[in-house]
Amino acid sequence: MSTKHPLPGSERKLEQGTQVVGQCDPAERIEVFVMLRRQQQAQFDALMSRIEAGDPSVKPLSREALAKDYGAAPADIAKIKAFAAAHGLTVVREDAAARSVLLSGTVAQFQSAFEVKLQQFQHHMAGSFRGRTGPVSVPDDLRDLIEAVLGLDNRPQARPHFRIRPPFEAARAHQASFTPPQLAALYNFPQGDGAGQCVGIIELGGGYNTADLRSYFGALGVSMPSVKSVGVDQGGNKPSGDPNGPDGEVTLDIEIVGAIAPGASIAVYFTQNSDAGFIDAVSRAVHDTANKPSVISISWGAPESVWTAQSMQAFNSVLQSAAALGVTICAASGDSGSSDGTGSGDQVDFPASSPYVLACGGTSVTASGSSITREVVWNDGAQGGASGGGISAAFPVPTWQKGLSAATSGGGQKALSGRGVPDVAGDASPLTGYSVLIDGTQTVIGGTSAVAPLWAALIARINAAKGQPAGFVNPKLYQRAGVCNDITQGNNGSFAAAKGWDACTGLGSPNGQKVAAAL
Incomplete structure (x- = not known):
């Protein structure tokens, strides 16, 4: 039996105000989907950098071409199916294009397969849900081909x-x-x-x-x-x-x-x-x-x-x-x-x-x-809502936002340290x-x-x-420049509207004819 290792990025922490209210029924059936790595990742990355640079010579791929060249490899899917069979899990659906395999089984089978403990949690905002803490673990021979294991917990996400x-x-x-x-x-x-x-x-x-x-x-x-x-x-x-x-x-x-x-x-x-x-x-x-x-x-x-x-x-x-x-x-x-x-x-x-x-x-x-x-x-003030916007902590500055900065409500400028939104x-x-x-x-x-x-x-x-x-x-x-109506007044809290791009309204609202001409 191969040893198991935590899947990077799969750790779940207990959110403040969340309580464990009980164990999950080990016989309850649930569905979990496994996302697999992309074939020819380096080639795909090269294609993406051309798309991100706005290279007009890049033509969109057909769904068939994407599945064939950059979907999940048949050998990777076969390994996941063998792993599922070994743990008594059923394959409900496999989709090479979407690089996903949907598995069905009992709570007990999934706990054993991924070395997790599933419990019932309660949170004043999210209500009651099935959840876990800590990482999901996968066998050595699957570690490089699994990108994510999703569905073990069903807490409301968005x-x-x-x-x-x-x-x-x-x-x-x-x-x-x-x-x-x-x-x-x-x-x-x-x-x-x-x-x-x-x-x-x-x-x-x-x-x-x-x-x-x-x-x-x-x-x-x-x-x-x-x-x-x-x-x-x-x-x-x-x-x-x-x-x-x-x-x-x-x-x-x-x-x-x-x-x-x-x-x-x-x-x-x-x-x-x-x-x-x-x-x-x-x-x-x-x-x-x-x-x-x-x-x-x-x-x-x-x-x-x-x-x-x-x-x-x-x-x-x-x-x-x-x-x-x-x-x-x-x-x-x-x-x-x-x-x-x-x-x-x-x-x-x-x-x-x-x-x-x-x-x-x-x-x-x-x-x-x-x-x-x-x-x-x-x-519209604290209770009334305001445009979401700011600087991402998860994604770097994309090519097309290089050199931009966000005007702050205090009258300053904040250079983008990550992707600017919206x-x-x-x-x-x-x-x-x-x-x-x-x-x-x-x-x-x-x-x-x-x-x-x-x-x-x-x-x-x-x-x-x-x-x-x-x-x-x-x-x-x-x-x-100028395909949007530039919004230069107002703020969304920390950020202010300004000439050009800002972290409240981005490039501005659409001038549809000009947007059409630009695209």
Whole structure:
């Protein structure tokens, strides 16, 4: 028998305020997925550095080519299957393209296979969940080929980044809300309806009612888009009937994309709210050969500090695959300002902080007629939410952000020591938010959650007009000055708006025509 060693980056610490409330039932069946290394990693890295540099000669890989050249090696998958068989685990699914093998077994079998102790925990915010402390251990002969083992714990990993306008605020006469087509017009989006494109939306809970969508699009005079739900790991379209819960997120995302790009099909990937569920859903969307999304919108995330290193690396490598395939990923930067709601210092939200996504921050918009009269950083005070943004502690400064610095609220400049967040922005204040219909209720919602689908819909229109995917857009947006409306007023706590890029609104809100020309 080979000895086992801790998998680097798999350590779990007990979060403050978490208590052990009992043991897990050893006979309970659970599913865990193992992510494997990439074939030809060095060759893939060389390709990525060309993509990151914005090399126009790089063409997106087909999903088939990515699977064949840079998926998991058949020999590696065979080793995992042999390991599973030796521990009585069943292989539920193997996907060479996504480099994942999904295993099913009892708590007792997994505890023995990975030398972990699974317990029931309780936390005042996260509720009760199955968890572990310490590292996951793997045998010597598998150590180099396993990137991550996910799903042993099912603690809620991320939160949705939307905010419902408080009822009393609606009475303030000077605050207007917008329909998504009104914002598309204010932001000068190019004509088109996204026909022929598929927009993927990732959801970690909740659901939508087709009746809501029908009446919403009908009232806007927009044709009903094709919306299909894709269940991942026991996830599915399960509306709770509570517009303040995840239903608000799901419906907001679909209504914004559908209202601006009604010709595009929308695939909604539903999964469990855990790091395993989140990563698997994004992976399934990126590698989906049936729906083939060309752009994916993610409105969920969590501070970098609450992710294990293995989860973050595994997730980031999925996002790299998306960039290689020419799939644009838009992610909300968070609604809790420069602290990302941690209450301790500055933090950025992940996956928005991955260098392979277009991180979307928030603004507050005032308009008169068909033009914007004022646009500032979204910051509605401590209870009201603010644009997430700052400097990553996990990822280095990408090529396209070299030499930038972040203006601070104190009037200084902070050189980027890591990836700067966000890249772009858009209307996100619930006080100037989006009119949507959720669980039968007409409501106004804001949050950077709304900005990710807004940008995703813009990119779907651009892709449709161009007849090919814009792909990894970050280098192109940073290389061409003036494609965004520069936001120079306001702050998100520690960081301030400034001329050019800043850590509140990135390059600014979209001038759709100019963005289209740049891409």
